[in-house]
Amino acid sequence: MPFSRGRCLLANLLKAEGWSQAEYARKSGRSKRVISHFCNDERVMLPEDLYTASMLFKCRMEDLYEWIEE
Numbered sequence: 770m771p772f773s774r775g776r777c778l779l780a781n782l783l784k785a786e787g788w789s790q791a792e793y794a795r796k797s798g799r800s801k802r803v804i805s806h807f808c809n810d811e812r813v814m815l816p817e818d819l820y821t822a823s824m825l826f827k828c829r830m831e832d833l834y835e836w837i838e839e
Contacts, residue, residue: 772837777833778835793825
């Protein structure tokens with residue numbers, strides 16, 4: 770059963786933690802611009818970004834996106 774990547778949930782996780790995009794950028798080592806792209810679905814997170822986020826949020830990598838069954 771194939772799945773495709775849906776909407777990025779990074780903005781939701783940031784809100785739940787009470788972190789700004791700038792704060793998350795500092796924690797993750799990525800630029801504020803890249804984080805903004807992720808939050809606005811203008812760029813997909815690389816596996817390294819997913820792993821970093823999963824460590825910071827203490828979640829699974831697959832929790833960072835909605836997944837759509839095709």
